[in-house]
Amino acid sequence: MHTEIYESDPFSAQKAGLLATLDTAYRFERNDELFINAGGKRVKVRVIHVRVEITGAAMRRELLVLKL
16 A cells, blocks of 8 residues: 655644655554654654545555654
């Protein structure tokens, strides 16, 4: 499933910036902790919200994460 990972504003839980996109069958859940390696940087984040959108036969997912 197409997955987009967004950094969340810590005070309003709104999308702040796209951190990564990937296609995976992994089932993300709230409080999962991830390490994202991009651009020579390693960031540890925690999932605070998972949103799944179904359009016709396609599914996509958005994760809101907080940096730790």
